[in-house]
Every structure is written in structure tokens, then in C-alpha cells.
Amino acid sequence: MLVTVNGDEYAVDAPVDASLAETLRGRIGLNGTKVACDEGHCGACTVLVDGAPTLSCITLVHRIDAQPVTTIEGLRDHPLVASFVAADAVQCGFCTPGQIVSAVALVERCPEPSADDIRHAMSGNLCRCGTYPKIEEAIRRWRG
Amino acid sequence: MARLIRTQKEVEGRFEDLWLVVEEDALEQWPAGPGAVVGRPAARIDGFPRARGEATFTADVRFAGMLHAAVLRSPFAHARAERVDLSPALAAPGVRAAIGPGDAPELQPECNYEGAAVAVVCADTPEQARAAVELVRVDWVELEAVIDSEEAVRRGLLIGTRRQERGDRERGLAEADVVVEGTYRTQTVLHNSMETHQSVCRWVGDTLEAYTSTQYVWGVRDELASRFDVPGDRVRVISEYLGGGFGSKADAGDYTLLAAELARRTGRPVRCALSRREEHVAAGNRNATVQRLVVGAKADGTLTALGGDFVNAVGYSGWSAMTEGPMQMLYACPNVMTVTHGAKLNMPPMKAFRAPGFVEGTFGLECLLDELATKLDLDPLELRRRNHAATTPGDGRAYSSKRLLECYDRAERHWERRHAVRARSTETVKYGVGLASQVWFGGGGPPSYAWVRVGADGCAAVVTATQDVGTGMRTTLAQIAAEELGLPLEQITVSLGDTASGPYSTLSAGSSTTASMGPAVRAAAADAKQQILELAAQRYESGVASLGLEGGSIVTTAGERHPLGELVGLLGNGQILGRGARGPNPAGMTVLTFGVQVAEVAVDVETGEVTVERIAAIHDVGRVINPLGASSQVEGGVIQGIGHTLSEERLVDPGSGRVLTRTLDAYRMPTIADVPEIVCELLDEPDPHLTNLGSKGLGEPPIVPVAAAIANAIRDATGADVRSLPIGRAEMLRALAEARERERSRGAPAAV
Numbered sequence: 022m023l024v025t026v027n028g029d030e031y032a033v034d035a036p037v038d039a040s041l042a043e044t045l046r047g048r049i050g051l052n053g054t055k056v057a058c059d060e061g062h063c064g065a066c067t068v069l070v071d072g073a074p075t076l077s078c079i080t081l082v083h084r085i086d087a088q089p090v091t092t093i094e095g096l097r098d099h100p101l102v103a104s105f106v107a108a109d110a111v112q113c114g115f116c117t118p119g120q121i122v123s124a125v126a127l128v129e130r131c132p133e134p135s136a137d138d139i140r141h142a143m144s145g146n147l148c149r150c151g152t153y154p155k156i157e158e159a160i161r162r163w164r165g
Numbered sequence: 166m167a168r169l170i171r172t173q174k175e176v177e178g179r180f181e182d183l184w185l186v187v188e189e190d191a192l193e194q195w196p197a198g199p200g201a202v203v204g205r206p207a208a209r210i211d212g213f214p215r216a217r218g219e220a221t222f223t224a225d226v227r228f229a230g231m232l233h234a235a236v237l238r239s240p241f242a243h244a245r246a247e248r249v250d251l252s253p254a255l256a257a258p259g260v261r262a263a264i265g266p267g268d269a270p271e272l273q274p275e276c277n278y279e280g281a282a283v284a285v286v287c288a289d290t291p292e293q294a295r296a297a298v299e300l301v302r303v304d305w306v307e308l309e310a311v312i313d314s315e316e317a318v319r320r321g322l323l324i325g326t327r328r329q330e331r332g333d334r335e336r337g338l339a340e341a342d343v344v345v346e347g348t349y350r351t352q353t354v355l356h357n358s359m360e361t362h363q364s365v366c367r368w369v370g371d372t373l374e375a376y377t378s379t380q381y382v383w384g385v386r387d388e389l390a391s392r393f394d395v396p397g398d399r400v401r402v403i404s405e406y407l408g409g410g411f412g413s414k415a416d417a418g419d420y421t422l423l424a425a426e427l428a429r430r431t432g433r434p435v436r437c438a439l440s441r442r443e444e445h446v447a448a449g450n451r452n453a454t455v456q457r458l459v460v461g462a463k464a465d466g467t468l469t470a471l472g473g474d475f476v477n478a479v480g481y482s483g484w485s486a487m488t489e490g491p492m493q494m495l496y497a498c499p500n501v502m503t504v505t506h507g508a509k510l511n512m513p514p515m516k517a518f519r520a521p522g523f524v525e526g527t528f529g530l531e532c533l534l535d536e537l538a539t540k541l542d543l544d545p546l547e548l549r550r551r552n553h554a555a556t557t558p559g560d561g562r563a564y565s566s567k568r569l570l571e572c573y574d575r576a577e578r579h580w581e582r583r584h585a586v587r588a589r590s591t592e593t594v595k596y597g598v599g600l601a602s603q604v605w606f607g608g609g610g611p612p613s614y615a616w617v618r619v620g621a622d623g624c625a626a627v628v629t630a631t632q633d634v635g636t637g638m639r640t641t642l643a644q645i646a647a648e649e650l651g652l653p654l655e656q657i658t659v660s661l662g663d664t665a666s667g668p669y670s671t672l673s674a675g676s677s678t679t680a681s682m683g684p685a686v687r688a689a690a691a692d693a694k695q696q697i698l699e700l701a702a703q704r705y706e707s708g709v710a711s712l713g714l715e716g717g718s719i720v721t722t723a724g725e726r727h728p729l730g731e732l733v734g735l736l737g738n739g740q741i742l743g744r745g746a747r748g749p750n751p752a753g754m755t756v757l758t759f760g761v762q763v764a765e766v767a768v769d770v771e772t773g774e775v776t777v778e779r780i781a782a783i784h785d786v787g788r789v790i791n792p793l794g795a796s797s798q799v800e801g802g803v804i805q806g807i808g809h810t811l812s813e814e815r816l817v818d819p820g821s822g823r824v825l826t827r828t829l830d831a832y833r834m835p836t837i838a839d840v841p842e843i844v845c846e847l848l849d850e851p852d853p854h855l856t857n858l859g860s861k862g863l864g865e866p867p868i869v870p871v872a873a874a875i876a877n878a879i880r881d882a883t884g885a886d887v888r889s890l891p892i893g894r895a896e897m898l899r900a901l902a903e904a905r906e907r908e909r910s911r912g913a914p915a916a917v
Contacts, residue, residue, distance in 0.1 A: 038292075052225040053218020057359045057408070058441040062829035065359060093218040106212035109793045112801060113635025114215025115224075115359035115408030121216060144836045147829065149359050149409050150635050151804030153837040155797060 024085055026051065027095030035082050042066045042077035045092060053093035053118045057147075064146035067119040068092045074126040093118035096125055101163050108159035112150035120146045124160050134160060170749065174610050176675040177412065177517045178487040187611045190684060190748025192691055192857035195648070197788070197850055201716075203648040204849070206793035209640045210654065211406075211633070220406040223378040224438065226365045232261055234427055234437040235294035236420070237284040237301050238447060239276030242310035242822030243511040246274045246283050250302040254286050257300055259293035261431050262286070265301070269426045270392075271419040275308075277481040278513050279823055280446030282419045287427045287435055312822040314478035314508035315455060324507035325485045329493055331559045337470025337500030341461025345537045349456040349529035350889040351872075353478065353815040354808075355445060355832060356518055360408025362448050363438035364417075366424040373400045373428075377421050380410040380632055381672035386664045388417040389425060401665040410634045411805075412517035413449040415674050445827045449516025450815060453478040454488050456529035460537050466548045468498035473529070475505040477522075480514040486522030491530045494757070495604045497554035511822055517674060519805065520865035523605050524872065528890060531601035531873030535880060545877065546573060546580050549602055549761075557755040565751050566852035566859075568785040569602065569759040575846055576600060579763040579781040583881065586765050590882065593771050596778075597882025600763045601873035607786060607862035608756030608855060609680025610747070614668035617646055617689040617743040619697065623717065623730040625650055625690070627659040630667030631682050636864055637794035638678055642686045644790050645858070649690035651714035652729075671747075676758070676862025679790060684856035685747040693743025700741075701732055751854040758866045760784030762803075764874035765841075768882050770901055773894035777807055777875055781844040787861040788851040799845040799867040806871025808835040814891050884908070 024031050026049060033048050042059075045051045045068070054077055057065035061079035068077045069091035096102065101124050104110075111117050120143065127134055127142040134142070139160050148156070167186050174181055199205050214220040239246075249265040265284040266274040272282055284301050288294040311317050338344055364377035373393060379385050382402040389400045407414065424437035439448060454477055461470035475488040485507025492503055515521075538545040550573055556563055583598035590596050616628040627646045633639050643657040650657075660667060671681040694714055701719045702709045711722040718726040733741070750756055765779040782799050789795050812833040816825040826832040851859025876887045885900035 046225075047227075052221070055218070055222075055224065055359070055408075057361070058829045060441065060828060062441075063359070097217045102213070102216050105216045106208050109208060109212075109637075109797050111209060111212050111215045112637070112797060113359065113407065113409040114211075114220060115222060117216050118218035140838045144838045147359070147834055147836060149357055149411070149805075149834065150797075151801030151835070151840075152797065153804060153835075153840045154800050154843060156837060157840075 022083060024082065024090060026090045027092060033082070037083060039082050040078050041068065041080040041082045041085060044082040045077060051092050051094050055115050055118055057115060064123060065116045065119040067122045067146065069122060069126060072126065072129065074123050093122055096121060099125055100165065101125055101128065101159065104159045104163045108155045108162065110152050110155035110159040112152050116146060116148045120148065120156055127160065128163055175606050176672065176677065177521055178490055178523065178606060179484065185611055187749040188746040190688065190857050192688065194851055194857055194859050200648045202644045202654055203790050204792070207640055207644055207654060207791050208793065209637050210643050210659070211639050222360055222406045222408055223363050223365060223376050223404065224360055224408070226376045228365070228367060228434040231365065231434040231436055232287040232289065232427065232431060233291040233294045234285050234287040234424060234435055235298040236282050236423065236437065237298050238443065239279055239281045239283055241276065241305060241307055242279050242312060243308040244276050244305045245308060246276065246303045247306050248304040249284055251284060253300040253302060254297040257293065257297035259289040260286055260297045261288060261433065262427055263301070269423065271422050278511050280443065280513050282423065285423045285427065287431065310511035310822045312510055312512055312817065314453065314476045314510060317508035317510055318476055318506045322509040324479045324483065324509045327505045329489065330502040332500035334470045334472045334500045334502035338459065338461040341469045342464040343537065343540050344459065344461045345533060345540055346459045347533050347536060347888055349458065349532060351454045351525040351528055352890050353453045354451045354518065354813045355815050356411045356413040356449060357444065357829070357832065357834060358409030358411060358413065361439040361441060361444045362414060362418055362420055363436065364421040364424045365434060365436045366421065366428045367434035368428055371395065371399055373425055374403065375400065375421055375425060376403045378407040378414055379404045380414045380634055380674050382630060382632060382662060382664050383669055384415060384672060385417045385421060392422055393425060403663045404632055405662040407632065407634060411519050412521065412674055415517060415672055441829060442827045445832065446513050446824050450513060451518035451521060452480060452515040454525045456488065458529050458533045460533050462537055462541065464541065466541055466543045466551045468496055468552050470500040471498045473503040475503065477505065477507045478510060478512065479507040480510055480512045483514040483516065488522040488526040490523050491526040491604055494558065495530065495602060496552040497558055498552065519802065519868050520605050523869050524809065527601060527603065527869050528872040528876065531870065532876050532888065535599065535877040536886060539880070545600060546576065549573065562753060562755050565754040565756045565854035566787065567759055568848050568850060571848060572759060572761045572783045572785055575783045576761045576763050576781065582765065587881070593769060595768045595770055595882040597878045598763060598765050599874050599877025599879070599881050600761055601870035601877060603760035603762065603784065603866050603870040605676065605758050605866050605869050607676035607680060607758040607866060608750055609671065609677035609862060610750050612669060613671045613681040613685045613747040615682065615685040615689040615745045616668060617693040619693050619733060619741040621734050621736045623733050624656045624658070625652060625693070627657060627686055628667045629659070629661045629670050629682060629686070630664050631661045631670035631678060632673040633661060634673045636678065636798060637791060638673065640794060641679055641790045642682060645683050645686045646690040649687050650694055652717055676865045678862070679860050680856070680862050681747050683790065683858045683860055685745045687857050688745025689743040692745055693741050696741045696743065697732065704732055748856060754854055756855055758784065758786050758861050760866050760870065762870045762874045764878040766875060766878040766882060768879055768897065770883060773897035773901065775811055775879060775892055775897055777841045779842040780871070780874065781846065782867050783846045784863070784866050785848040786863045786866060787855060788859045789847050789849045790860060795847055795863055796845045798863045800843050802865070802867025803843050803871055804835050804840055806868040807839065809890065810872040810875045811891055
């Protein structure tokens with residue numbers, strides 16, 4: 022099948038039960054998407070499918086069809102990345118790519134999110150280091 | 166000069182006597198307050214690689230021909246595998262090896278807790294390995310399981326008993342005007358680092374390389390060297406980035422040993438990674454405790470006696486954490502007696518979890534103190550001030566520094582809010598404010614070493630083999646080197662996490678990395694600086710004493726400036742190598758961290774729901790290197806503490822001893838929506854006696870007082886005594902009903 026990731030087309034040979042996350046990481050070699058629970062509970066594996074935040078660990082790659090996929094690698098120059106770093110919204114960093122992808126979806130939809138907007142949109146992304154106050158600040162100041 | 170000394174070293178509240186070679190720490194501390202780089206907020210120097218997903222975690226390590234392992238773990242709390250038939254697994258697609266009991270010491274036929282490893286399979290893909298391990302046939306014989314900690318104590322199934330006494334508790338209780346007793350319980354909680362425990366091992370010639378998510382590359386190296394009977398330098402352990410640890414990743418773990426064993430047998434690289442569900446049984450925990458406590462005091466609040474019987478539900482192995490520590494260490498009480506039993510159970514072993522023992526013990530002690538304050542009708546903050554220990558309780562040793570009274574003074578303005586907060590209470594929602602003190606270790610110690618390399622480009626590389634668990638250690642160490650060398654932060658790089666490319670560094674646990682590694686890095690930078698200045702003295706025909714490094718230039722007392730690049734540029738490929746070591750801790754002094762937190766809560770008395778609205782965290786951890794990173798540590802500790810207090814609990818089926826909460830939706834960790842306002846205040850005064858920095862650790866102190874501060878705020882709001890964690894709705898409603906009953910029996914109108 023053909024998958025379009027960050028604007029590039031990849032021909033992948035994936036079994037029917039392959040998840041989007043393992044395809045991105047294991048077959049295409051884009052390691053930025055992290056897998057922390059592998060059952061859709063933590064948000065670390067979040068990517069954009071047709072612009073919508075999607076849990077790639079519980080999404081079958083064969084369901085993707087022609088929809089464009091955006092991963093953290095496709096967002097490396099998004100202002101939210103610098104904003105996360107400046108606010109210290111990165112501790113161990115394992116959940117951070119997923120946090121940033123979710124935050125990108127939020128600001129696309131709502132460029133000036135309130136604290137409640139942020140807390141609602143980001144509550145599916147767990148961070149065990151407890152970086153949440155800094156994440157909230159990074160999103161609030163994402164335009165610099 | 167190096168000295169050989171016999172000393173006591175502390176990690177996570179565990180002490181061991183050992184011989185140490187220590188090097189004198191001859192540098193004067195920098196003056197208090199911000200320097201050019203140290204003491205100023207710095208964004209993480211590895212922030213971009215982490216945020217962009219470019220950092221290579223163990224989870225991202227992949228080699229050509231790499232095999233994937235899956236472990237068969239005991240589904241029973243106690244059972245014996247009478248027969249293990251690996252042949253169906255060996256016949257499955259993609260399988261390259263399968264081993265069971267007798268093949269490796271990590272695989273035992275008698276499984277003493279759920280999650281104990283009994284067999285392991287490796288295959289070309291993770292899916293094949295997982296499918297094949299299901300095919301291993303085991304004839305299990307279930308055995309009796311002991312899962313209740315008090316039952317284990319009754320039967321004498323113990324992992325250590327500690328009895329500590331000073332003065333005479335009974336006499337102290339007899340002298341008291343008021344005695345308060347209480348039984349406090351804390352639950353088992355799970356670390357749940359975002360990156361699960363995992364390793365990739367491969368043999369390169371006769372050297373074993375282990376890529377592993379660990380807080381202690383040197384400890385894993387020693388374990389592997391001993392297990393595979395090879396010299397230490399034939400094992401290379403690499404952990405450049407790790408996705409959290411919180412204490413649970415301080416040893417090799419069966420996954421590393423099994424990956425190395427399978428790599429040896431197959432000649433291929435082997436990955437062994439715990440799934441999230443395995444993580445919930447086989448990766449350690451903060452063990453549950455039962456604390457039967459008593460306090461006696463004079464009418465003015467002076468403590469006359471403290472006593473505690475503690476039971477730690479350790480699990481099948483592990484160690485019995487210092488749950489009695491706060492009771493022994495926090496207050497100047499002359500009569501203290503504690504007995505601590507470690508219960509040996511058919512349950513998964515504990516591992517250190519962010520201030521093990523002290524989080525649990527502080528909950529009991531600081532709730533007890535507030536119950537005493539209520540009974541004496543004394544202000545809880547004043548009660549704590551009156552019992553402040555000016556010297557170490559028991560042996561009278563001086564503290565290297567202690568600013569707890571100053572923390573209390575700073576807490577005053579948060580504590581004063583309680584009148585306004587309480588006034589917001591309605592018929593159904595009650596508001597209140599509570600506080601709790603914090604004591605913990607965090608002084609670090611030798612041995613720890615660092616090198617600093619300065620090249621012709623005028624940039625400096627700090628070379629260590631420590632770890633950055635996510636605390637920002639690379640940045641902290643870079644700031645220290647930058648300050649000493651007079652260079653901007655951008656000109657410093659830091660390497661860590663590889664036993665083959667840096668000198669020994671301490672483990673990243675026990676709030677010890679900054680306090681242990683920081684002084685070594687400063688010493689190495691000072692050594693490099695001295696060499697630069699000696700060269701400069703020759704180049705610019707000046708005395709060394711009249712030269713300094715500042716803002717990337719060599720400066721003379723006469724005010725001349727020579728860019729550093731001009732001098733070191735002469736070196737070509739030559740390098741200046743500085744070497745540094747962590748000096749000894751101050752002899753005869755007690756090194757501890759202190760603090761106080763003030764919590765504000767709302768309690769819905771109809772539903773029992775507790776909401777934390779604000780926590781002010783005031784801590785004394787010596788000099789702060791990076792105020793930005795430090796505030797993140799405080800927030801993270803407080804948030805983990807809120808989870809521990811209100812929602813997190815590993816539930817176990819009491820009949821079978823099996824863990825019921827095995828996923829991240831069943832085990833409820835805080836989300837961004839659960840975070841209150843957090844105010845972080847660090848005293849930021851160097852400890853004058855501790856190292857060339859005066860810095861202590863900060864990773865653990867912020868989680869220590871959270872549960873007690875919240876429980877005390879609940880008492881302030883409702884009059885109810887919560888004595889059991891987590892404070893879910895059931896516990897809250899129970900405590901409210903008990904409070905109502907108490908009021909009724911006194912004939913007074915109920916407060917709620």
C-alpha cells in the first residue's frame with residue numbers, strides 16, 4: 022500500500038494487523054512517534070491523520086487509505102516546538118512529540134486557546150514527569 | 166591529593182559503609198545569587214532533540230538482524246512450574262530461541278510473585294515473539310500465597326526489622342498533657358515511566374553492549390559483568406536518553422539479563438521490552454504501608470513522645486524503606502521509638518520510588534501532628550515551629566545547613582490565605598488549607614568524576630558517564646562548566662550515559678546527581694581553566710594570578726582582554742583536558758533537605774470529591790543552578806504527589822493476589838486537567854559546608870509533603886480525618902461520616 026507521511030509517499034508492505042505506529046517506526050523508520058502503552062490510553066503516539074489527532078498505536082495502517090499523515094518529523098519547525106523548549110515543557114521527552122502533535126491540532130482549530138481549551142484538548146496526553154503547567158504555558162505562548 | 170577514607174554513603178535513605186578514595190575539594194564556593202550562567206533560567210540544551218523526536222531512546226535502538234524477546238511471566242502469586250514445554254514455541258514462525266528454567270538464573274520454576282519470569286522466546290518480529298510465548302506449555306501447581314502484610318508479620322515472614330529508640334517513649338507519654346493515636350495506611354503505587362523498562366543487548370567480539378533505559382549505567386555494567394563473568398570493561402552500557410525512571414530503573418532487571426543471554430545464544434542483537442501491562446506487575450512499585458502512630462505533647466505543644474509501628478509491604482524481595490525516617494528526623498522530641506517491619510509477600514517486589522519511605526512516613530506523621538494541633542487548639546504552623554530541631558535529633562550533630570524556619574516564614578503568606586479560603590465554603594462544598602513539613606536526604610557524595618575538554622575552537626565538552634532521567638542534568642552540568650570557564654552556555658556540550666566514553670558517575674537517584682556530579686564538573690572545569698591561564702601567562706607574558714576567564718576572553722587585572730579563541734586557536738588539534746572529582750561530604754555534619762508545602766482544597770461533602778486548588782511549595786535545597794528546570798522538578802513532584810494522594814492505586818484481588826489494574830486507564834495518573842495552581846519558592850542559599858557548589862538535590866523533596874498537606878487541608882475544610890490513601894470518594898465519605906458521628910456523640914451540632 023501507499024502511505025503519505027509528511028508529504029512523502031511510501032510504499033509499505035504491512036500485514037493486515039499492522040498499526041500505523043509500528044509502520045511509521047519499524048517500516049518507514051520515523052522514530053519520533055513514541056509508543057508508551059500500545060493500547061490507546063496515553064496519547065504518546067499521537068499523529069495527525071487528515072489534520073485530526075489520532076492514536077497511531079490503535080489505528081490499523083490499512084485503514085489510512087489516501088489520507089495524509091503528519092508526524093512530529095513533519096512539524097519540526099512548527100513554532101510550538103520552540104515554544105515547548107523555551108517554556109521547559111520537556112522533561113524526559115518521551116511523551117513530548119505526542120504532546121506537540123496534539124497541541125498543533127488544537128492551535129490549528131483554535132489559535133488563541135483559553136486555559137480550559139488547552140486542558141480539554143490535551144487531557145488525553147499523559148506526562149508522568151508532570152510537565153503539565155509548562156505545557157499549558159507553551160501552548161498559551163505558542164506564537165512567541 | 167587523593168585520600169582513602171572509610172565512610173558512610175547514603176542513597177534513597179539506605180546507608181552503607183565503604184572505602185572511598187576522595188580528592189580534596191579545594192575550590193571556594195561562588196558567592197550566593199546568580200552568576201553569569203549559574204542561577205539563571207536556562208532552556209534545556211537537549212530540548213530540541215527531545216521535542217522533535219530526534220533523541221534516540223532505548224525504544225528507538227534498532228540493529229540489523231535484531232531479534233525481539235517476549236517473556237512468559239507467572240500468572241499466579243505463588244506457583245511452581247512442574248513442566249515447561251518449549252517445543253511448540255520453538256516450532257512457531259520466526260522463532261530463533263526459547264529458554265526456560267535451568268537455562269538462565271533469571272528463569273526459575275518456582276514463581277514467588279505474579280510477573281516472575283519463567284521462560285523467554287525470541288523471534289524475528291515482536292508479534293512473532295508474543296505469539297510464540299503464548300504457546301509455551303506449563304504445568305502449574307499453585308501454592309499458598311501470602312499477600313497481606315500484617316499476616317506476614319504475624320507469621321514472621323520478614324525482610325528486616327528495625328528498632329530505633331532515643332529517650333524513653335513510655336515516660337514521654339506519661340509526661341504528656343495530650344496523647345493522640347492514629348493508624349495510617351498508604352497504598353501501592355506504580356512508577357509508570359512513559360518509556361517501559363527495556364534493553365537491547367549484543368555481543369561485539371567478547372564485549373557485551375547493552376543499550377538500556379537505566380538510571381545507573383555503572384550499576385548495570387557491574388551486574389552484567391558479574392552475571393556473564395567478564396571484566397567490567399568488557400561490558401559497555403549505554404543510556405543516552407531515557408523516558409523517565411523515578412527510582413524504578415536503578416538495576417539491570419531480568420529484561421536486560423535475558424536479552425544478553427539470548428544475544429549470546431543466538432549471536433544476534435536482542436531487544437527485550439516490557440509491555441505496559443508487564444510494567445504494571447514486573448517493574449517495581451512504591452509499596453503499601455501500615456503505620457500505627459502515637460504522639461504525646463504538653464499543653465503548649467512541646468512534643469514529649471513519638472512512637473510508630475510501621476509495616477512495609479515490601480513484596481517477595483527488595484528492601485524495607487525508611488518509613489520511620491520523618492518521625493525520627495523531623496522534630497526535636499526527646500523520646501522517640503519506632504519499629505519497622507518489612508513484610509515478605511508473594512507480591513511483586515518494590516523498587517525505590519521518589520523518596521521511598523519518606524512520602525509514606527510524612528503522610529502519617531504530619532497528619533498526626535495536625536490532629537494533635539486540633540486537640541490542643543494550636544495553630545499547626547506554630548506547633549511545628551515550637552518543635553523545630555536546631556541540631557540533629559538524637560546525636561546532636563550540626564546540620565551543614567538548615568533553613569526550615571525560613572521556609573516556615575515564607576509559608577506564612579500562603580497560610581494566611583486560609584481565612585479567606587474557608588470563607589468560600591457553601592452548604593455542599595467546603596474549602597480549607599493545610600500544610601506539612603518536608604525532610605529528606607539529597608546531599609549526594611563521592612565517588613563521581615568528570616572531565617572537561619577544551620579545543621582550538623574555544624568550545625568546551627563536559628565528559629561524564631552519568632544519566633539524564635529527564636531532570637535536565639545535561640543543562641545543569643553545562644551551566645556549571647560555563648560559569649567556571651567564563652563561556653556562554655552555547656559553547657558547552659555535555660556527554661553522558663555511556664560507560665565506555667566517560668568516567669564513573671553516581672546513579673541518578675536519591676536526589677543526588679546535581680549534588681554529586683555538579684562539584685566534579687566544576688572541579689574539572691577549574692582544572693582546564695588553570696591550564697588555559699598557565700598557557701595565557703606564557704603567551705601574554707603575565708602572571709597567572711593576574712589572569713581570569715570571562716565572557717569568552719582571557720582578562721587581565723589591568724583590564725586587557727584577549728579572546729580565548731586567539732590562545733586556544735594555537736593548539737590546532739591539541740586539547741586541554743581538565744579532570745575533576747567529587748570531594749567528601751563535611752565530616753561530622755548532617756546533610757539534609759527541608760521544606761514546607763501549603764495546600765488549598767475543595768471538598769464536595771455530598772459526593773466526596775476532593776479537588777486540589779493550589780499548592781505552594783517552599784523548599785531549601787541549597788544553591789539552585791537552573792531556576793527554570795528546578796521549577797519543573799517541583800511541579801512534577803507535586804503533580805505526582807497529587808496522583809498518589811487522590812487517584813492512584815494498584816488494586817490486587819484479595820483472593821488470588823493478582824494485580825487488577827494493568828492498564829493506563831485502570832491505573833489513574835494525573836492529567837493536565839487535574840493540575841492546580843502551583844507556586845514554587847526555592848530559598849536558593851548555598852549550603853556553606855557542602856562541596857564547591859553548596860547545591861543539594863531537588864528531584865524528591867517536592868513529592869514528600871504533598872499527601873499530608875492535602876489531607877490536613879481536608880481536615881481544615883471539613884473536620885474529617887482522612888487516614889488512608891488514596892483519598893477516593895469512598896474514603897472521603899467514610900471520614901466525613903466518622904466526623905459527623907464524633908460531633909453528634911459530643912452533643913455539638915455537626916460541622917458538615
